[in-house]
Amino acid sequence: MDIYLPIAEISVNAFLIILLGGAVGILSGMFGVGGGFLTTPLLIFSGISPAVAVASATTQITGTSVSGAAAHARSKGVDFRMGGVLIVGGILGTIFGGLTFQQLQIAGQIDLVVGILYIILLTGIGILMIREAWIVIRARRTGIPIKPPARRHHPLVAALPGRWRFYGSGLYISPLAPLGVGFAVGTLTVMLGIGGGFILVPAMIYLLGMSTRVVVGTSLYQIVFIAAATTMVHALTTQAVDIVLATLLLLGSVIGAQVGTRLSTRVNPEWLRLFLAALVIIVAVRMALGLGWRPDEIYSIQIT
Incomplete structure (x- = not known):
């Protein structure tokens, strides 16, 4: 059944988009990831423009993160003070990212920039995941236990002024560190339509030194607000949020x-x-390959 997407301005098979969302949802349930880093590329492969794919994917991320954050909050697995600082940094990042996205869109370079950023990001994530999984598999085969990393924040974080106590995370650090982390995640959320959890969680553990007990819940708590803010930023600046597409996903x-x-x-x-x-x-x-392969039609006409 074909359905017209008013913002993307194309007709798509509704069942195909639902299946695409379902496939990403299966991966989310299996691996504990938001799936935004796969949703956007798959939408682009389906013929939807990168701008609409990025803006609409964040709406899906908002909905899928709410239930997870609520479950962790009930089990006291959320550091709300740390989450609040991350949210403030994230909102500032979404504003900066939204303005950058808009300027790239006006310049006609958004497709190229989104493609290059995704290639770098996905390749890095894939290599790190293979490395971590192989270390665990090899340890099980050899019987040699993996030494857990010591929980401590980065020396650069320790050097920042104006420390606060984050009781839920067991930290006494400057709020400038989580503020910067939130800013980076917020910017990437707007630019790429990702939840940012696969970047935020390692940063919270290895950079901020947070307790693993509250890392996932605090990450989901931040993602709910930042994904919602990202949707709002895109709706106000790029007008690229397709609510029909987001609902199907x-x-x-x-x-x-x-x-x-x-x-x-x-x-x-x-x-x-x-x-x-x-x-x-x-x-x-x-x-x-999509960026480097010569298209059938080299030139296109855009009516404004």
Whole structure:
């Protein structure tokens, strides 16, 4: 069944978009990721412009993060003070990213910039995931236990002035550090339509030194507000949010997440991580080919 997307200005198969959202939802349920870093490239491959794909994907991220954040909040797995600082930095980042996105869109370079950023980001994520999964698999085969990393914040963070106590995270650090982390994640959320959890979680552990007990919940708490702010920024600046597309994606992802959660208990998590890493790298290669491959039509006419 074809349906017209008013903002994207194309007709798409509604069931295909729902299936796409469902596939990303399955991955979210299996691996605990928001899936935005896969949703946007897959939408672009489906023929939707990068600007609309980025803006609409954040709406889906908002909806899928609410339930997770609420569950962690009930189990006291959220540091609300740390989350508040991250949110302030994230909102500032969304404003900066939105203005940058708008200028690139006016200059006609947004497709190129989004493509290059995704190639770099997906390749890096894929390599890191393969490395981590292989370390765990090798340790299980050899019987040598993995030494857990010491929980401490980065020396640069320790040097920042004006320390606050974050009781939920067990930290006494400057709020400038989480403010900067939130700013970076907010900027990337606007530019790429990602939730930022796969960047935020490692930064919270290895840069800020947060307790792993509250990392995931605090990350989801921040993502809810930043994804919502990103949607608002895109709606006001680029006008690229397609609510019909976002609704179809959200419908599929909600169903897919339930399926993925059940599948995650039946398969070895390390092999699942390797599979996701391979999928991420394949998407990066496909996007690189899309940027370098000569199109059938070299020129196009845009009516403004």
